[in-house]
Each structure stands twice: as structure tokens, then as C-alpha cells.
Amino acid sequence: SVEQTNNMTYADHAAAFGPRLSEKGKLGFLIEPEQDPTGCSPVVVEKPPFLQEDSWIALVRRGDCSFITKVRSMQKSGATAVVVGDPDHPGRWITMYAPGDTSDVLIPSVFLAQEEYLSLLSLARTGPIPIRLELDDFISWPLIDVLIIVVISPTILLVLIYISWRIRQRQKRRAELADVKTVNKLTIKKFNRQKIRENEREECAICLEDYMEADSLRVLPCQHDFHAQCVDAWLTTQKKFCPICKACIERLPCPQQQHERGM
Numbered sequence: 001s002v003e004q005t006n007n008m009t010y011a012d013h014a015a016a017f018g019p020r021l022s023e024k025g026k027l028g029f030l031i032e033p034e035q036d037p038t039g040c041s042p043v044v045v046e047k048p049p050f051l052q053e054d055s056w057i058a059l060v061r062r063g064d065c066s067f068i069t070k071v072r073s074m075q076k077s078g079a080t081a082v083v084v085g086d087p088d089h090p091g092r093w094i095t096m097y098a099p100g101d102t103s104d105v106l107i108p109s110v111f112l113a114q115e116e117y118l119s120l121l122s123l124a125r126t127g128p129i130p131i132r133l134e135l136d137d138f139i140s141w142p143l144i145d146v147l148i149i150v151v152i153s154p155t156i157l158l159v160l161i162y163i164s165w166r167i168r169q170r171q172k173r174r175a176e177l178a179d180v181k182t183v184n185k186l187t188i189k190k191f192n193r194q195k196i197r198e199n200e201r202e203e204c205a206i207c208l209e210d211y212m213e214a215d216s217l218r219v220l221p222c223q224h225d226f227h228a229q230c231v232d233a234w235l236t237t238q239k240k241f242c243p244i245c246k247a248c249i250e251r252l253p254c255p256q257q258q259h260e261r262g263m
């Protein structure tokens with residue numbers, strides 16, 4: 001932020017290039033270079049005699065050249081920091097970027113939106129005003145902005161998508177299975193070789209073992225039978241339909257069958 005001596009504080013956005021402000025900030029007199037208020041070319045700033053030894057901070061207007069050009073030419077002109085303001089667009093905040101190697105930039109620079117810029121400008125035009133550029137909260141560091149936008153937000157989004165996908169998968173899976181209570185209500189009979197009729201199966205289609213006398217068999221609504229143990233495990237952990245004819249053990253069609261019918 002830009003702090004003015006009468007304790008007015010203006011919000012700013014630090015540039016993505018150049019050094020970061022130190023903990024104690026940057027003190028100086030804010031001066032708008034009269035020769036070139038855009039700061040696009042180096043200027044000679046005439047400081048009043050009482051300011052000769054003090055450092056000055058350039059207040060320049062956005063436009064006509066790139067941010068990095070302004071900062072370089074103000075550095076060349078002896079400024080110790082640069083404040084770039086946008087005179088035209090209310091409320092538009094920009095983090096100043098520069099392509100390529102900017103290691104020659106040795107002074108910090110910040111960006112001000114219209115309202116903050118114009119109010120500081122009117123003060124600066126009354127004469128050099130002492131200000132302090134302050135290091136803001138950690139979060140206003142531009143790289144953190146970028147980090148949040150580029151890395152953290154998509155990661156959070158992906159995690160949320162993954163969680164909701166898992167929940168939906170689990171719900172879908174649960175809808176495909178029979179619960180133990182439903183399965184226990186299905187008919188049980190004891191295998192009896194004497195009572196067997198023609199065309200009745202004598203083996204379990206799940207484990208492919210022949211039925212033994214007095215084996216406990218589960219009879220599904222479709223009249224297919226299996227070892228109770230075998231088919232109970234199938235219905236509660238695989239699918240809630242008959243492994244032979246795919247008839248659902250419940251009255252409603254099973255979810256996966258709806259799907260197969262394209263409903």
C-alpha cells in the first residue's frame with residue numbers, strides 16, 4: 001500500500017517484476033515527472049532545495065509504453081520506486097507484468113487503480129509529498145495471486161469433482177446391490193434328490209458344484225435356485241439380479257438393467 005504522511009493509506013498492487021518491498025517499506029517524496037507524466041522516457045526531476053538529499057518516488061500515468069519501460073526510465077532518472085496509476089478505468093486493478101529478463105530492475109513498483117491514483121495525483125501536484133510504500137499482507141504478493149489462480153483453485157476444483165464422482169459411484173454401486181434383509185426374505189429350500197423333477201438343475205450355476213442332499217438352496221423370484229451361500233454373496237456384493245436369467249430380485253427393474261435398455 002501507499003501511505004501518505006497524514007496517515008491516508010491507498011491500496012496498491014505490487015508489480016510482478018523488480019524487487020519486493022522490504023519489511024520497513026520505502027520512504028520518499030512522491031513526484032510526478034513534469035517532463036513526461038507517463039514516465040516513458042528518462043526525465044530530470046527538479047527537486048526543491050530542501051529535498052536534494054532525499055529520495056523520490058515517481059508517480060506516472062498508465063499508457064503510451066509498457067510498465068517495464070516506465071520503471072526502467074524512472075530508475076534511470078534516479079527514482080527509488082515507481083507508482084503507476086490508471087487515470088481512465090475505475091476500479092480496474094492490474095498486476096504489472098513484464099516479459100523477458102527484468103533482473104536489471106532494481107527498484108520496486110506498484111500499480112494504483114483510478115480512484116487511488118487521482119487522489120494521490122492531486123496531492124502530488126501541490127508539491128512533493130512524503131509517502132511510504134509498504135509491504136502488504138502476504139496475500140497481496142502478486143506471485144501468491146498467480147499461485148492461487150493457477151495452481152490452488154484448479155486443484156481444489158479437481159478434488160471436489162473427484163469427491164462428488166466417488167460419492168456418485170458409491171450411490172450407483174449401492175443401487176446395484178441387494179441388501180441382506182431383502183435377500184433373507186427370499187425362499188429357502190433343502191435340496192431333495194427324490195423330489196427333483198425333470199429339467200430341474202442339480203448343480204449351482206455359480207460355483208458349478210452338484211447339489212448335495214439337504215443343501216440349503218435359495219430360490220429367486222424367477223424360480224432359479226443356487227446354493228444359498230453362493231447366491232447371497234452374489235446378490236449383496238455383485239448384482240441384485242439372477243446370474244442365469246438376469247431377472248431382478250426386486251419388483252422394479254434393477255438400475256443396470258434400466259441402463260441396458262437405454263432408459
Ligand SMILES: [Zn+2]
Nearest residue numbers: 204207227230
Ligand atoms: Zn454354489
Ligand SMILES: [Zn+2]
Nearest residue numbers: 222224242245
Ligand atoms: Zn433366473
